[in-house]
Amino acid sequence: MSALILSGLALAFSGFAATSITMDRHYADIHGRGKEASRATRLRLRTLGWIGLLLSFMACIGASGWHIGPVLWCGILSLAAWTVTLLLQYHPRRVMQGAWIGIPAALLAAALLLRN
Amino acid sequence: MKEGLRQSMAWVHTWSGLLVCWLLLLVFMGGTAAYYKHEITFWMKPELHKAADAPSRVTPAESATLAVRELQQRAPKANAWFLDLPHERNPLIYASWTNPPKKGMTREERRAAFRTQNFTLDPMTGENTAAPRDTRGGEFLYRLHFDLYYMSAIWGRWIVGVAAMFMLVAIVSGVITHKRIFKDFFTFRPRKGQRSWLDAHNATAVLALPFHLMITYTGLVTLMFMYMPSPTKALYGAEQSAMFADVFPNAERVKPAKEFAPLADIAPMLLQAERAWGQAPTRIVVSNPNDANARVALHRPSGQQLSNIEPTMTFDGVSGALLIETAPMSTTLDTRAAIYGLHVAHFADPLLRALFFVCGLAGTAMVATGALLWGVKERQKYAKVLAKGGRVGFGVRLVDALNIGAIAGLPIAFAVYFWANRLLPVEIAQRTNLEANCFFIAWGLAALLAQIRPTRAMWRFQLTLGAVLLAGIPVLNALTTDTHLGVTLFGGPALRAVAGFDIVVLLLGLLLGWAAWWLGRKARKQAAARQPANPAQATPLETA
Numbered sequence: 001m002s003a004l005i006l007s008g009l010a011l012a013f014s015g016f017a018a019t020s021i022t023m024d025r026h027y028a029d030i031h032g033r034g035k036e037a038s039r040a041t042r043l044r045l046r047t048l049g050w051i052g053l054l055l056s057f058m059a060c061i062g063a064s065g066w067h068i069g070p071v072l073w074c075g076i077l078s079l080a081a082w083t084v085t086l087l088l089q090y091h092p093r094r095v096m097q098g099a100w101i102g103i104p105a106a107l108l109a110a111a112l113l114l115r116n
Numbered sequence: 117m118k119e120g121l122r123q124s125m126a127w128v129h130t131w132s133g134l135l136v137c138w139l140l141l142l143v144f145m146g147g148t149a150a151y152y153k154h155e156i157t158f159w160m161k162p163e164l165h166k167a168a169d170a171p172s173r174v175t176p177a178e179s180a181t182l183a184v185r186e187l188q189q190r191a192p193k194a195n196a197w198f199l200d201l202p203h204e205r206n207p208l209i210y211a212s213w214t215n216p217p218k219k220g221m222t223r224e225e226r227r228a229a230f231r232t233q234n235f236t237l238d239p240m241t242g243e244n245t246a247a248p249r250d251t252r253g254g255e256f257l258y259r260l261h262f263d264l265y266y267m268s269a270i271w272g273r274w275i276v277g278v279a280a281m282f283m284l285v286a287i288v289s290g291v292i293t294h295k296r297i298f299k300d301f302f303t304f305r306p307r308k309g310q311r312s313w314l315d316a317h318n319a320t321a322v323l324a325l326p327f328h329l330m331i332t333y334t335g336l337v338t339l340m341f342m343y344m345p346s347p348t349k350a351l352y353g354a355e356q357s358a359m360f361a362d363v364f365p366n367a368e369r370v371k372p373a374k375e376f377a378p379l380a381d382i383a384p385m386l387l388q389a390e391r392a393w394g395q396a397p398t399r400i401v402v403s404n405p406n407d408a409n410a411r412v413a414l415h416r417p418s419g420q421q422l423s424n425i426e427p428t429m430t431f432d433g434v435s436g437a438l439l440i441e442t443a444p445m446s447t448t449l450d451t452r453a454a455i456y457g458l459h460v461a462h463f464a465d466p467l468l469r470a471l472f473f474v475c476g477l478a479g480t481a482m483v484a485t486g487a488l489l490w491g492v493k494e495r496q497k498y499a500k501v502l503a504k505g506g507r508v509g510f511g512v513r514l515v516d517a518l519n520i521g522a523i524a525g526l527p528i529a530f531a532v533y534f535w536a537n538r539l540l541p542v543e544i545a546q547r548t549n550l551e552a553n554c555f556f557i558a559w560g561l562a563a564l565l566a567q568i569r570p571t572r573a574m575w576r577f578q579l580t581l582g583a584v585l586l587a588g589i590p591v592l593n594a595l596t597t598d599t600h601l602g603v604t605l606f607g608g609p610a611l612r613a614v615a616g617f618d619i620v621v622l623l624l625g626l627l628l629g630w631a632a633w634w635l636g637r638k639a640r641k642q643a644a645a646r647q648p649a650n651p652a653q654a655t656p657l658e659t660a
Contacts, residue, residue: 088302
């Protein structure tokens with residue numbers, strides 16, 4: 001498994017995690033019953049989430065090309081989404097902490113993509 | 117008729133799914149296994165494991181020359197020779213041939229004859245390997261998932277095709293009827309009864325939706341000439357073969373000249389192809405060997421492309437001159453090849469193949485949870501009747517029984533197929549048919565028992581049986597062959613397929629075992645909840 005694919009997986013996880021932790025149910029699971037994310041937080045994390053997914057797509061294209069890359073991306077998205085779903089149920093705070101992995105993964109992916 | 121779109125789609129989703137779900141489970145499980153059909157076949161021929169263990173040190177050209185020499189001795193007058201050279205997923209040299217059909221031979225007889233017309237060479241020594249046992253291996257599971265069994269392939273394909281069309285309807289209507297598709301995107305709430313089943317159904321369906329849509333649609337496209345024959349009929353009338361010749365010129369068959377001409381050396385052709393492609397061919401088809409019209413077609417995997425059409429070079433078998441290279445295809449054909457290719461995933465490297473396999477399992481889980489959900493929902497209508505000690509209606513009972521037979525029964529059938537492979541005597545006649553019969557006898561018995569007693573105890577019994585049989589396969593393999601996990605985990609790369617098979621069936625067995633244990637715990641809890649109810653009423657002070 002190449003480093004690029006791994007960073008793509010981390011980015012997909014991070015992207016989904018950032019999106020999910022502002023959603024009402026999951027935000028309340030993490031921060032306590034009845035709490036809601038502010039508009040600004042929501043917008044910021046959602047934007048970051050989409051950027052993560054986009055970068056993960058680029059990492060997959062970089063790793064496997066335009067033919068296979070999108071197929072790989074779909075598989076990786078499913079895997080990341082299942083991980084986030086299960087973590088949100090059993091260790092919701094981990095999702096918030098885990099989302100940070102997107103930052104080093106983005107740097108790694110960018111470095112690997114620009115090098116080529 | 118004041119129903120909204122969502123409600124009406126819920127109805128469509130429920131019934132299009134329920135009517136075909138048990139067949140879909142078979143198709144999904146078979147198709148998922150088929151992603152590893154080469155590995156399964158290799159596992160099912162333990163006689164080959166030893167020869168494959170040593171890494172191949174001969175070049176493709178040398179392998180091909182070895183095989184051709186052997187074919188010249190064994191089948192100089194064959195119609196065609198087929199050669200598979202060693203590559204990543206295939207450690208050995210496989211050769212087979214077809215003879216000119218004799219008059220009065222039935223199709224069955226021709227197939228039976230073809231199964232004996234093959235040999236396997238050890239690429240290290242060039243010698244024949246030990247004769248492998250007669251088995252269809254992963255090919256049986258692959259064919260099962262669209263041809264079914266005990267019927268003509270055409271019937272099977274129509275039945276599976278109808279089920280796939282229902283599935284496509286179920287997917288689309290399911291997306292429409294799922295009101296909270298985004299709000300509940302990451303939601304899974306366990307231990308909440310119907311809620312949990314619905315969450316599990318949504319999570320397996322929505323989070324792998326691209327795969328489910330793709331696999332259903334592309335599956336229909338692979339057989340589109342059969343399901344939608346009208347365009348071909350309109351253009352070509354009854355002559356379907358003329359259409360195929362136009363569309364796939366490479367596949368055109370050249371008739372033998374019935375005139376002897378020696379076959380040219382095959383090695384230079386391979387080298388020429390390897391130079392042009394930067395990659396050695398992996399499959400060779402020689403048509404009309406030793407005839408003036410001999411043709412040698414070299415194929416290679418399509419590599420970093422979705423297309424299922426392998427790039428091919430065709431040589432004149434007598435002069436050795438290059439005749440045709442795969443012509444650039446029209447966009448239409450390329451699109452079809454890519455759609456077809458997506459379904460069969462020949463392009464997938466080990467990681468991507470594993471992802472396809474996991475998504476296939478998710479599809480199986482999606483169908484299974486959907487089928488269970490119907491029973492859970494319908495049962496609620498009988499809550500009052502059940503509380504009075506009454507019985508559920510015929511429909512619920514039937515669906516419950518079919519669910520047990522398919523969800524818990526099918527894994528038993530798969531496991532029994534692999535057990536039969538190891539336990540049936542190697543020399544027994546009709547061995548391939550017997551293996552398949554074992555699959556269906558096991559499945560039939562499981563389904564029958566489920567119909568007789570569709571109870572929770574039956575669920576636990578069948579799940580436990582499936583778990584023991586699947587998890588027992590590595591043990592069975594250790595007892596019946598020399599290539600058990602202790603050897604294969606530390607052996608050469610070719611043995612990784614054997615180790616992988618053992619580990620995956622072990623994990624699937626553990627999964628079933630966990631399901632059986634979970635059901636048992638639930639039953640004990642319910643029994644415990646019922647027990648103290650009476651004493652508590654009798655002595656209210658104690659509990660207060």
